[in-house]
Amino acid sequence: MDGVETPPEHHVRCLAPLTKSGGDEKLRLEIDGKPVGVKLRISQLNSQLVAGLPDRALDLLEVAALIYGADAAVSRGGPVDQNLGRKWHRRFIVEMPVRDLVFWHSGKIAQTLEETLMFLSDDRFEFEFVQKNEPDAERTRFFKYDKESSWKADRILMFSGGLDSFAGALQEIVENRQHVALVSHFSATKIAPIQRNLQKVLAKKFGDQSCQHIPVQVQMTGGSLKEGTHRSRSFLFAVLGAITAQAFGRNQVSFHENGVVSLNLPPVGNVLGTRATRTTHPQTLTRFTNFFGLVFDEGMRVDNPFFWRTKTEVVQTISRLGLADQIPHTRSCADVHNQTKQHVHCGRCSQCIDRRFAMLAADLEAFDPEEAYSVALMDDARNDGIDREIALSYVRNAHAFEHISPADLERAFPAVLDAVSHLDNPPETGLAMISQLLNRHGASVSSVMRNTLRNWKSESFPDGSLPKLYGDTQRTAALPGLSVSIAKETEPSSKTLLLEVEVQKKQIRIDERITIQGKSTIELLIELSNLWLEGAGQGLDPLDYPCYSASLLAKQLGLASEEAVRRRVLRARSQMKQYFASCGMEEALGQDLIENVSWRGYRLRPDLVIVRMSKAS
Secondary structure, three states: OOOOOOOOEEEEEEEOOOOOOOOOOEEEEEEOOEEEEEEEEEEOOOHHHHHOOOHHHHHHHHHHHHHHHHHHHOOOOOOOOOOOOOOOOOEEEEEEEEOOHHHHOOOOHHHHHHHHHHHHHOOEEEEEEEEOOOOHHHHHOOEEOOOOOOOOOOEEEEOOOOHHHHHHHHHHHHOOOOOEEEEEEEOOOOOHHHHHHHHHHHHHHHOHHHEEEEEEEEEEEOOOOOOOOOOOHHHHHHHHHHHHHHHOOOOEEEOOOOHHHHHOOOOOOOOOOOOOOOOOOHHHHHHHHHHHHHHOOOOOEEEOOOOOOOHHHHHHHHHHOOOHHHHHHOOOOOOHHHOOOOOOEOOOOHHHHHHHHHHHHOOOHHHOOHHHEOOOOOOOOOOOHHHHHHHHHHHHHHHHHHOOOHHHHHHHOOOHHHHHOOOOOOHHHHHHHHHHHHHHHHHHHHHHHHHHHHHOOHHHOOOOOHHHHHHHOOOOOOEOOEOOOOOOOOOOOOOOEEEEEEOOOOEEEEOOOEEOOOHHHHHHHHHHHHHHHHHHHOOOOHHHOOOEOHHHHHHHHOOOOHHHHHHHHHHHHHHHHHHHHHOOOOHHHHHOOEEEEOOOEEEEOOOOEEEEEEOOO
């Protein structure tokens, strides 16, 4: 894109296999001239099912594995990257051999694939498909066959071994009387036996015909793992489900995840590089459905039956259907590699916090022993600053959600409209239902917190513990731009700036403390404010708000060149820094008000600014 710094560019080639060993092969890649290996093994399908898969489905499997490998093999800069997150966005130029070249060159296949990956990963993938010249026998090299069987699946479920997927499997088997194929992706050896044992429990209780396990191992080899965020993993996961569904002659794949997680509203704030994945966001599922609809002749619907449930309601489902005793054997923790036999949950990540609050709210803590957590929810100190903020933000936001109205939700999180537009409801109904979902979630978390503080004063807990931290910060704002009562009336977050624009008077004030002077800076801020409102009006995730390229911004401002735009932005940043310093505010906030997003261009920083615009004279 003109006038902005482009993201790092990486060239990826898919190489021919060295062997054909039936299920023990790995995908060989070359990234920027260096070898990378991705081990891919799909087990428990029989050869007859695999033989019926079309060439394009096998191509899709390898494309998804390549994407996963490229994502994992190239670092985004790591959590200590201080260079404005410039390494977060990456550009991959991919040369991909395929069997069905005519299909991959037809229609909007590549464009739809690239747009889907951009939404999921914040990366740009550009594909050049070429003809694969390997023999037909190579087409089944990633499958480890099971014995031939006449068993057929009614439903294809993605099965992680967590509470939500276990509850989904249980409901399909018990209430809906379906035969389910449980497709599990694992890379860590600690998770594979968890998934396998949970399936055995279901099969033993409800019969061997009730479910079968389809384990899929995807693992980087040879020390090539460099990036742990795995933003593209959900695409690979969905492809594995779609391939399995196609093999069984089905056209539906289901993820089961509670709606609060699926919405992906920021629990701590939109910090580049730390955002949660968008695995089951409604737009993600729509994009998957649309893309797979191009690949598979009968279409392929990807859905989330648990979107309208909270985590508490999910665990209540497990209890209601009679398998609460299996809750200790599920895993929710994000920190898989540091799990021990004694502490299978870290207790620090948002997944562990969410799990523990749900157990307490549902009165199921007897099935979720506290000693399984390295850090107890209430009783242990959280010494790391990030750990403290994760826990505090979770509770503060839950309190805000308890009474949030649809109008307040839309104002505080404009990105929620993007989810609303991908639901099977009229917009007003969808927004109201999401508000009610968050109300229920907030009420369950708040009830646990209130009961804890009612029974024990916050002073009874150690310094750094959640009750102590919460008691010390009850006046902190729950959500930027949203006034919600927690214990007492809260003040707006000091890290969120209200930028008020009067277009006709060409006046701009920031937080009612700063009045901007200078025609050139005001004109620049008005243009960027209009762009901010455009992103908010479309319901985009704040980090997906649009940007002006230097060339387009030059045209909007009537400037002669892109260099003139850069000079104006630099002057405006310097001026804002001085304004903020003069009124006792953080200089860095003023300097960061206008950001330059790699590959995309200039905009007001969406996690820092709220724009209000008036055209009244």
